[in-house]
Amino acid sequence: MTVNKGRIFAALAAMAIFSGALATVMSEKGEAHAAPATKQDAAPAAAPAAVNTFNRLLKGAGERNLPPTEDGIHDPANPGTALLQTPRDAFSTLSKSTGAMGNGVNWVEALKNNQINPRYDRLNPAEEAVVFDLDIVREVKGSMPNVVYPHDRHTMWLDCSNCHPDIFIPQKGANQISMAQIVMGEKCGVCHGKVAFPVGECRRCHSQNKDASGAPAAKAKK
Amino acid sequence: MAPWDPKRSPAESARSARGATSCPSSGLLARFRRVRRWMLFALPPLAFLAPMDAPAEYADVVINNNSEREGVRPVIYPHWFHRIRFRCKVCHSELGFEMKAGGNNITMLGLMDGKHCGMCHNGDVAWSLENCNRCHSGLPGLKTGIRGGHQSTGPGEY
Numbered sequence: 001m002t003v004n005k006g007r008i009f010a011a012l013a014a015m016a017i018f019s020g021a022l023a024t025v026m027s028e029k030g031e032a033h034a035a036p037a038t039k040q041d042a043a044p045a046a047a048p049a050a051v052n053t054f055n056r057l058l059k060g061a062g063e064r065n066l067p068p069t070e071d072g073i074h075d076p077a078n079p080g081t082a083l084l085q086t087p088r089d090a091f092s093t094l095s096k097s098t099g100a101m102g103n104g105v106n107w108v109e110a111l112k113n114n115q116i117n118p119r120y121d122r123l124n125p126a127e128e129a130v131v132f133d134l135d136i137v138r139e140v141k142g143s144m145p146n147v148v149y150p151h152d153r154h155t156m157w158l159d160c161s162n163c164h165p166d167i168f169i170p171q172k173g174a175n176q177i178s179m180a181q182i183v184m185g186e187k188c189g190v191c192h193g194k195v196a197f198p199v200g201e202c203r204r205c206h207s208q209n210k211d212a213s214g215a216p217a218a219k220a221k222k
Numbered sequence: 223m224a225p226w227d228p229k230r231s232p233a234e235s236a237r238s239a240r241g242a243t244s245c246p247s248s249g250l251l252a253r254f255r256r257v258r259r260w261m262l263f264a265l266p267p268l269a270f271l272a273p274m275d276a277p278a279e280y281a282d283v284v285i286n287n288n289s290e291r292e293g294v295r296p297v298i299y300p301h302w303f304h305r306i307r308f309r310c311k312v313c314h315s316e317l318g319f320e321m322k323a324g325g326n327n328i329t330m331l332g333l334m335d336g337k338h339c340g341m342c343h344n345g346d347v348a349w350s351l352e353n354c355n356r357c358h359s360g361l362p363g364l365k366t367g368i369r370g371g372h373q374s375t376g377p378g379e380y
Contacts, residue, residue: 068298071370072359074279075295080355087279087302102371103280103302118309120339122316128311157305161314191323194371195281195301197331 022127064104065091099201107196108153131155137216138177146208146216267279283323286366289358296360324366328333 011183053179067086067129087103094116095109110116121127136149154163164170167190175187182189182199193199266293279302284298305314313319317338320326333340333351342348349356 029303063278066277068359071278072365073282073284074298075359075361078295078355078359080353080357081359083356084300084359085299085303087258091304101280105302107305116306118305118307119312120309121310122308122347146336157310159311162311164316179356198280198371 031144067143097197097201098204099151099198101200110157112157129156132160140206144202146210147205149205264276276338281369282359282369284364284366285324285328286360287324287327288329289360290362294354295358295362296364296366297357298360299357323368 065087066072067088068081068084069076074084075114090101091105095113096105097104098104107116111118117125119125119127120129131149131156134151136151138147138149140146167187168175177187179199181187182192185193188205189199197204253323281301283301284296284297285299289296314321319338328338330351332338334344336344340351340359344350
């Protein structure tokens with residue numbers, strides 16, 4: 001009995017200490033972020049440092065695209081870290097994405113506008129991408145607009161074999177897709193949410209408006 | 223120095239852990255209980271805060287299947303850097319990289335034979351393998367996985 005009491009007490013104390021530590025770390029984090037944001041450049045006038053510290057995905061202006069020496073996974077003590085290109089340098093000339101997540105870059109726009117010229121072949125810089133132009137409309141059960149899946153924007157980057165047939169069976173009606181699966185990293189979530197634009201940018205997929213009866217209201221935005 | 227400090231070497235922590243649990247003088251059980259209570263207090267903040275705190279760039283991949291075991295820093299692979307220069311298809315189809323963090327058995331020996339990264343990092347297409355610390359640049363103790371995105375710990379295959 002006493003052992004049990006001791007255990008319960010220890011667990012409660014641990015929880016109390018944990019929440020205390022969390023609070024201190026949060027406040028320290030807020031202060032730490034406020035400083036570089038104001039020091040960095042004059043552009044973000046009101047530094048939104050401590051606004052959304054509860055959500056690790058919503059980052060303030062000064063917290064995104066940090067240089068490798070400050071990004072929390074590179075070792076600043078490693079001599080090679082300082083040699084790496086910083087994301088901000090690379091992204092400064094690229095089209096911005098609408099959402100506040102991901103890299104903050106609209107990679108498809110950047111490719112279409114020739115801001116980047118990534119190779120389609122490992123060795124031959126002149127090789128052109130084989131683009132397959134076919135839109136797949138997926139009717140959505142809820143009130144969200146229908147999903148329009150554009151093959152062209154995907155084949156600019158990828159090969160058919162990257163998705164078919166392992167992730168998506170290339171047959172109409174053969175794939176059941178839900179947002180729950182996507183958030184868990186399956187189906188579209190194999191890339192979207194990890195390397196392609198994240199699921200927070202709803203309307204980039206759910207782009208075909210429908211009327212009250214569920215029929216498409218207008219032609220899909222292309 | 224705190225036991226969870228990344229600067230502390232694994233050997234050092236192993237030594238202190240051994241010293242704490244296998245001291246025969248004052249009763250093994252009591253000793254263990256004290257250590258266990260200490261762990262109860264010290265480990266939760268460490269375990270939950272460490273992965274949340276890193277503001278890594280979206281889609282950075284930590285590759286630590288073998289690195290630290292072999293005595294070098296974990297590898298950080300920046301997707302953003304490579305996608306400016308190559309389309310996804312080049313690595314994920316031509317070079318045969320599985321679209322799953324940690325799903326490729328990458329070894330330095332393989333790279334020297336021209337597999338995986340070694341297809342380009344050979345001094346021909348990109349800089350060669352002697353630049354160890356440009357890739358092996360991660361903080362000690364990082365786990366293999368993709369960073370900077372929304373995905374938590376779902377059962378996803380990829």
